[in-house]
Amino acid sequence: MIANAYKSLLNELDAGKKAVMVTIMNDKGNDRNVSPEKILLTEENLRVYTSIDKLDTLIYQKAQYALETGNIQFIKEQDTITYLIEPYFPEPRLIVLGGGHIAKPLVELGARVGFLVTVIDDRPSFANKERFPDAEKVICESFEKCFNLFHINKSAYVVIVTRGHRHDMDCLRKALKYHAAYIGMIGSKRRVKSVKEQLLSEGYSQEQLNKVNAPIGLDIGAVTPDEIAISIIAQVISYRRLANTLSGSAASPKINWPELDRTVLEELSKGENDPKAVVTVASTKGSVPRKAGAKMLVWPYGKTLGSIGGGCSEGEIIHIARDVIRDGGHRVHSIDMTGEVAEEEGMVCGGVMEVLIESCDK
Amino acid sequence: MIANAYKSLLNELDAGKKAVMVTIMNDKGNDRNVSPEKILLTEENLRVYTSIDKLDTLIYQKAQYALETGNIQFIKEQDTITYLIEPYFPEPRLIVLGGGHIAKPLVELGARVGFLVTVIDDRPSFANKERFPDAEKVICESFEKCFNLFHINKSAYVVIVTRGHRHDMDCLRKALKYHAAYIGMIGSKRRVKSVKEQLLSEGYSQEQLNKVNAPIGLDIGAVTPDEIAISIIAQVISYRRLANTLSGSAASPKINWPELDRTVLEELSKGENDPKAVVTVASTKGSVPRKAGAKMLVWPYGKTLGSIGGGCSEGEIIHIARDVIRDGGHRVHSIDMTGEVAEEEGMVCGGVMEVLIESCDK
Known part of the structure; x- marks a missing residue:
């Protein structure tokens, strides 16, 4: 049969x-x-x-x-x-944690290049279908509890762009428990360094943290939310399309989805x-x-x-x-x-x- | 006064x-x-x-x-x-030579990140305002003659994506006469190599050709027109935002437009x-x-x-x-x-x- x-x-x-x-x-x-x-x-x-x-x-x-x-x-x-x-x-899924000014263009671009997009925020005014018409799922839930409402697996590309560093760090702790195709977290070099040090002291391994793209996105000097969204989606695409990509390095063979x-x-x-x-x-x-x-x-x-x-x-x-x-x-x-x-x-x-x-x- | x-x-x-x-x-x-x-x-x-x-x-x-x-x-x-x-x-200008399937998303993204966009094609069905509502100027003219209809100066970012390699090469010859902020040309590695060899034999200098981003765009494994447009605009942004950028290398200081x-x-x-x-x-x-x-x-x-x-x-x-x-x-x-x-x-x-x-x- x-x-x-x-x-x-x-x-x-x-x-x-x-x-x-x-x-x-x-x-x-x-x-x-x-x-x-x-x-x-x-x-x-x-x-x-x-x-x-x-x-x-x-x-x-x-x-x-x-x-x-x-x-x-x-x-x-x-x-x-x-x-x-x-x-x-499997269809690639983009999980966007945080529904702020970077999520707005990112969700749109993600859907455009073929990702099924889930976006999460704990504020109803940021987590709604009107704000994210291209998202497959919009979830209004605390960052603490939301991880039960979607699956992170090897077809998930996780972008952490909440409105605060504390939320970002909470999301990263949770995301690291799964084997995602990609994890990226926003933040300045300095801030990201201190988050990684904190997580190391909590027992996360250097190997786990090396897989986190932070500061997130390709380094194109992005300034505006639209530019930052482009730098992020470009990096996510490189993870999807190139074999063995780590932080957007590019000399690897192309995967033919x-x-x-x-x-x-x-x-x-x-x-x-x-x-x-x-x-x-x-x-x-x-x-x-x-x-x-x-x-x-x-x-x-x-x-x-x-x-x-x-x-x-x-x-x-x-x-x-x-x-x-x-x-x-x-x-x-x-x-x-x-x-x-x-x-x-x-x-x-x-x-x-x-x-x-x-x-x-x- | x-x-x-x-x-x-x-x-x-x-x-x-x-x-x-x-x-x-x-x-x-x-x-x-x-x-x-x-x-x-x-x-x-x-x-x-x-x-x-x-x-x-x-x-x-x-x-x-x-x-x-x-x-x-x-x-x-x-x-x-x-x-x-x-x-x-000066406002950065994006000059898109060719109005095909890559130009479509590229013009939209370019306008979105703050470029004044000019798009040129010799086919009326590709060079019209309905196809490119976000372009500042849509020019329907042969690639031969169009260079008289816009200015290429140090605020111009030139993207060559015509429908044919011959047109691409003609456009590149013309574009190289000016001092653009960025020049990129589409094409496979093999094709680009032969174009560069041809232009060297015509008397163009290696230094001039080194400034041409070809194959165009950041190497993120882009496949679809949307992905290719993202790889191109990400590279253009890096030229705009980072000082001394050559082919998207990123360790240079950020320019604060x-x-x-x-x-x-x-x-x-x-x-x-x-x-x-x-x-x-x-x-x-x-x-x-x-x-x-x-x-x-x-x-x-x-x-x-x-x-x-x-x-x-x-x-x-x-x-x-x-x-x-x-x-x-x-x-x-x-x-x-x-x-x-x-x-x-x-x-x-x-x-x-x-x-x-x-x-x-x-």
Whole structure:
């Protein structure tokens, strides 16, 4: 049941964890009509190699690579087996502690670059949806109690910008208990130094404190709230996009965050017994509207969910998807995007997408 | 005539140059009613020390320091002479060559952090006010001819993000003829290397090319247009705010851009013969609504232009300004901002402003 694999996947993502879905398509004797198999590998599965049913070492290693880099791999082996190795990364969450003059532009910028934003303040006039229309969650609660109302996990980027140093320090103490992707705290060099000394004396380790970006943000000489928000979000982006980033150092390889179509995954996890096809962008080259990992569901009578980029190419794929629903199995199809479409978007050149279309009953 | 001094000041600013206005207030025998004198020092004046009428070496050096750091200085000497040394910096201008998918968020962010933005594209569908509502100027012209339609001077930050590498290179050739505050050009490392080699072979110097930020933007692993725009504007801010910045390196001292109230300066440059008072924030401490350099004009019957921050403090100052208009000369007044006002803005503590009120007939 592929629904179970997607259910497990969503559980991992909700816990802030990455995972890799391996799809195995066996084309024995040119029979493309065998349904693909799905195996979900969690971070725990991938930490140490253990012999897992049906996966040889090579595929296992490629899954580890996918987890690390975010790169989808589409592998055709000896014309009989095709593997799609898809890393899934949880949506990055920006937790903004404090709703003051820096939080205002920061929340807006964070939402804009794809973070689900939670903002917390203990003053009702600062913690409300009118002030933060782009936030997913606005929480009005004391900084003492609020940590029970959201989760800090490895997909959380925590920004501490309350109105007072005492609140900042309280929030930092709490945040250090979790393994966040990023922690930053505002404050002058002098103030930050004394906070760190205080926490060291309380038993926090130097290693823990080294992970705290304080003074927060890239050092661009920011003065105004807007500039400070830009310096913070730029640093948060560097933590998201670059592997092994510590305080924004930049010579590390880029992580390729795959597209994540949660509504499609949720639909697949339901396991409803209606014939449909899953369309996945398996590889791309050049300028394309959506990256590898983008997903769309197609039902026999033309209903769709999600998108692989719209336009005529999508119509073509929906056509093929109907054949796949009827015949079962899978197809691979290449789409050549015209340069013209891209030009309209201000891009230089078109690109090519390779698309996998799988039948899927439940 | 102080109007002439302000007229000269505006000329300097319009040419993209900084300048320093020195105000000399002589309180001979406790007579505060002598009108202050104004001497404008241009960048050229300040480059090499030459004996300038009425200014001793110390004041001259302080003016040089003001030009370099942006710090206003308010000096009371032996209870008889007071000097206000005010640096003026031209408004920073962001010139965005290319109106595509990166220009869209970049123009918005640039305007937001205080740049006057000009955007240029040769395609009418990309160069229009609807697409760039925050731009001061949108120019629809070929990249070849457009350089006659705006000025690149030391207050210009030039971003080259056209839709094609050939256009980018053409723009770079032109931009290199001027002394911009910043030049950045988009492109991959490989592409940028070949452009630089090409320009070297055409006779451009290595020194010139070293000043070009290419690949453009801070290296934060930016992927999406919004992220790329953030990486670019963060780099532009670092060039504006940090002294001696080359490619965003950050250990340099911060430049303190003074407030610039152009409408007030324009009014003062007219030299109209109506009694009024000029109010200047001469120094600040802690969180205050406007920084040193902020200016407001007050006429006898309550009309004002500009602002030193609003609120009750302004009412108090307007009251004193009327006395100054009546009596001539100048006053210095301290304003203690309450912590409460600041709290409403999400700031931690109030601050203190020292305000100079000068009478001014023409």
